[in-house]
Amino acid sequence: MNTNHRIENNDTTTPSxxxxxxxxxxxxxxxxxxxxxxxxxxxxxxxxxxxKILQTRKWDLILLDIKMPGMDGMELQxxxxxxxxxxxxxxxxxxxxxxxxxxxxxxxxxxxxxxxVDPDYLSHIVTNALKARLxxxxxxxxxxxxxxxxxxxxxxxxxxxxxxxxxxxxxxxRTDTTVMIRGExxxxxxxxxxxxxxxxxxxxxxxxxxNCGALAEGLLESELFGHERGAFTxxxxxxxxxxxxxxxxxxxxxxxxxxxxxxxxxxxxxxxxRQFTRVGGNEVISVxxxxxxxxxxxxxxxxxxxxFREDLFYRLNVFTINLPPLRERRxxxxxxxEHFVKKYALQMNKPISGLTCDAMDAxxxxxxxxxxxxxxxxxxRAMVVGSAPNLRPEDLPFNLSEKxxxxxxxxxxxxxxxxxxxxxxxxxxxxSRSALELAIDxxxxxxxxxxxxxxxxxxxx
Amino acid sequence: MSVPSTIxxxxxxxxxxxxxxxxxxxxxxxxNVSVELKEYWFDLDTAIDKPRxxxxxxxxxxxxxxxEQPQERLKLIGLMDADLFAPVLxxxxxxxxxxxxxxxxxxxxLHNAFYGIPPDEKIFLERVAKEAVHETGxxxxxxxxxxxxxxxxxxxxxxxxxxxxxNICPACRKYLEIRPKS
Numbered sequence: 006m007n008t009n010h011r012i013e014n015n016d017t018t019t020p021s022x023x024x025x026x027x028x029x030x031x032x033x034x035x036x037x038x039x040x041x042x043x044x045x046x047x048x049x050x051x052x053x054x055x056x057k058i059l060q061t062r063k064w065d066l067i068l069l070d071i072k073m074p075g076m077d078g079m080e081l082q083x084x085x086x087x088x089x090x091x092x093x094x095x096x097x098x099x100x101x102x103x104x105x106x107x108x109x110x111x112x113x114x115x116x117x118x119x120x121x122v123d124p125d126y127l128s129h130i131v132t133n134a135l136k137a138r139l140x141x142x143x144x145x146x147x148x149x150x151x152x153x154x155x156x157x158x159x160x161x162x163x164x165x166x167x168x169x170x171x172x173x174x175x176x177x178x179r180t181d182t183t184v185m186i187r188g189e190x191x192x193x194x195x196x197x198x199x200x201x202x203x204x205x206x207x208x209x210x211x212x213x214x215x216n217c218g219a220l221a222e223g224l225l226e227s228e229l230f231g232h233e234r235g236a237f238t239x240x241x242x243x244x245x246x247x248x249x250x251x252x253x254x255x256x257x258x259x260x261x262x263x264x265x266x267x268x269x270x271x272x273x274x275x276x277x278x279r280q281f282t283r284v285g286g287n288e289v290i291s292v293x294x295x296x297x298x299x300x301x302x303x304x305x306x307x308x309x310x311x312x313f314r315e316d317l318f319y320r321l322n323v324f325t326i327n328l329p330p331l332r333e334r335r336x337x338x339x340x341x342x343e344h345f346v347k348k349y350a351l352q353m354n355k356p357i358s359g360l361t362c363d364a365m366d367a368x369x370x371x372x373x374x375x376x377x378x379x380x381x382x383x384x385x386r387a388m389v390v391g392s393a394p395n396l397r398p399e400d401l402p403f404n405l406s407e408k409x410x411x412x413x414x415x416x417x418x419x420x421x422x423x424x425x426x427x428x429x430x431x432x433x434x435x436x437s438r439s440a441l442e443l444a445i446d447x448x449x450x451x452x453x454x455x456x457x458x459x460x461x462x463x464x465x466x
Numbered sequence: 467m468s469v470p471s472t473i474x475x476x477x478x479x480x481x482x483x484x485x486x487x488x489x490x491x492x493x494x495x496x497x498n499v500s501v502e503l504k505e506y507w508f509d510l511d512t513a514i515d516k517p518r519x520x521x522x523x524x525x526x527x528x529x530x531x532x533x534e535q536p537q538e539r540l541k542l543i544g545l546m547d548a549d550l551f552a553p554v555l556x557x558x559x560x561x562x563x564x565x566x567x568x569x570x571x572x573x574x575x576l577h578n579a580f581y582g583i584p585p586d587e588k589i590f591l592e593r594v595a596k597e598a599v600h601e602t603g604x605x606x607x608x609x610x611x612x613x614x615x616x617x618x619x620x621x622x623x624x625x626x627x628x629x630x631x632x633n634i635c636p637a638c639r640k641y642l643e644i645r646p647k648s
Binding site for chain 1: 518522524551552553554555556557558561562563564604609610620622623
C-alpha cells in the first residue's frame with residue numbers, strides 16, 4: 006500500500022518507533038530516517054524520559070542504546086519488559102560486546118546491532134521486528150475475540166440464586182479445580198460447564214463433552230479412551246478418545262453417575278496419573294485437562310449403594326455448584342421466556358414479542374419439572390402455533406394449562422414420582438412419548454422408572 | 467494566487483553543466499516547477515568525521531540553509547561528490563528535510579567504480595537524476611513509497627536505485643497535488 010496515501014487518509018495503523026539514545030544527533034538522525042519511511046517516531050534522551058513516554062502508550066518498536074547516563078539500556082530493557090512483556094526491543098549501540106549482546110537477547114531483545122549500521126541491514130531489522138510485533142498483536146487480538154465469542158451469554162437469570170451461581174462460576178473458572186455441577190435434568194448444567202470453560206485459561210483449547218448416560222459400557226470406554234485399529238470388531242481405524250481430544254482444555258462428563266464401576270476405575274486412574282492407553286493399545290498417552298462433571302442423581306446415595314466408587318466421588322466432588330430447579334427461581338421465568346421468544350422469533354422470522362399477561366401468569370405458576378429445557382420446548386412449540394404480537398394461554402402446550410391448577414404435596418421425590426407415574430399412565434407407557442412430555446431423554450426416564458420402582462401394567466386382553 | 471515552487475540545484479560536485487541537464491530535466495518533469503542551477507562550494511571541513519573519513523550530511527544541510535536562506539517555496543538540492551553519512555548509519559546516498567527546504571545528494575556511491583565494476587556514464591547519470599528526484603520528493607513532503615518502481619521507494623543499495631524508475635507513482639503524485647503547498 007502506498008505509504009503517502011496512508012498518511013493522507015489518516016491511517017492509524019502507522020507503526021510507531023521510540024528511539025532512546027543520549028546523543029541528540031543520533032536521535033535526530035534516526036527520527037528523520039524512520040519518518041521518511043512513514044513511521045510515527047518519538048525519541049527520549051534517557052531511561053527516565055523513555056519510561057515516562059512508555060507509560061502513555063504502547064510502541065511497536067523501541068530502539069535502545071546501551072551506554073547512557075543514569076539508567077543504562079540493559080536496566081531500561083528490564084523496566085520496559087515490566088511494563089509490557091510483549092515490547093519489541095532492538096539495541097543499537099556503539100559499545101557492543103558479546104556479553105551484552107547475549108544478555109540482551111536472552112532477556113528478550115529482538116535484535117542487537119552495532120553502530121554504524123548498514124542502512125539496508127537496519128531497514129531489514131526494523132521491517133522484521135515490526136512484522137514480529139504485528140504477529141504478536143494479531144495473536145492478542147485473536148485470543149481476545151475467542152474469549153468474547155466463547156464466553157457464554159446464554160445463562161439467563163437475575164434471581165439471587167443465579168447471581169450466586171454466576172459468582173461461583175467466575176471464582177472457580179480462574180482455577181484448574183475439578184467442578185461438579187449438580188441439578189435436576191434441564192437446569193442448564195452443560196451451559197454452566199461451558200461458561201466455566203469460556204472464562205478459564207483453557208478457553209483457547211476445546212471443551213469436550215461426554216454424555217456418560219447415553220452410551221453402553223463398552224462404547225463409553227472407547228469413547229473416552231479411544232481405540233487402536235483392530236481393538237474390537239468394527240475398529241477399522243485408530244480413533245482418538247475424548248480424553249485425548251480434551252488435552253489442554255476441559256473434559257465435561259455429563260451424567261457422571263451413570264458410568265459402570267469398571268469405567269469408574271479406569272477414569273480414576275486417569276485423573277490421578279493423567280495417563281492412559283487406548284482400548285487395545287500399549288502406548289501410554291499423557292494428557293492435561295480440567296474436569297467438569299455433572300449429575301442429576303444423588304451421588305452420595307449411589308456411593309452408599311455401592312454403585313459409585315467413593316474414591317472417585319471425592320476426587321470429583323472438589324467444588325460443587327448446585328443449580329436450583331426452575332420452580333425455586335420463578336423470578337427468572339419471565340426473563341427466560343423473553344430470551345426464548347427472541348431466539349425463536351429470529352429463527353422462525355415471526356414478529357412475536359412476548360406473552361399476554363394470562364399466558365405469562367400460567368407460565369410462572371407452572372412447576373416445570375423438566376426445568377429450563379421444558380420451558381424452552383414449551384416456548385418453541387407456542388411460537389410455532391402462535392401468532393403476533395403475543396403468545397396466548399391457548400398457544401401453550403396443553404398439559405401446561407392443565408397442570409397449573411394441580412397441587413402436589415410431599416417431598417421432591419414424592420412429587421417427581423407422582424408426576425412421572427401420571428405421564429406414563431397418560432401415554433400408556435409409551436417411553437418415547439413420555440420422555441418427550443417430561444422433556445428428558447429415554448435413558449434418564451428408564452433410570453427414574455428403576456429408581457421409583459414403577460412397573461409396567463399387564464396388558465388387558 | 468499562490469507562488470509556485472522553485473528548485474535550485476546547488477552544484478558542488480564535479481559534474482559539468484551538460485551532465486546536470488539530465489538532473490534538471492528530471493526535476494522539471496516530475497515536479498512541474500522551474501529549476502535553477504547555481505554553482506556552489508561546500509565547506510567540507512565543518513562536516514568531516516575524520517575517523518570515518520566521511521561527511522555528516524546534517525551539517526552540510528545546515529550550511530546550505532544558513533548560506534542560501536531559502537525563502538518561501540524555494541527548495542534547495544545540493545549535489546556533491548564526498549561520501550556522506552548519518553550517525554548510526556554506515557553511509558547515506560543523500561538526506562533531505564522532510565517537508566523542508568534543503569536536501570543533499572552525494573555522487574560518491576553512485577559510480578560503478580565504487581563497486582569495482584566497469585564504469586557506465588549513462589547508468590551513473592540515471593542514478594543521480596533518480597536520487598535527486600527522490601530527495602526533492604522528501605522536500606515536497608513525500609515519504610518512502612512501497613510501490614515497486616516508484617522513485618520514492620527507499621533504496622539502501624545501488625541495485626535498488628537501478629530497479630526503480632525516475633517517476634513518481636500515481637498515488638504519490640496524488641498526494642503531491644492535494645497536500646498543503648509548502
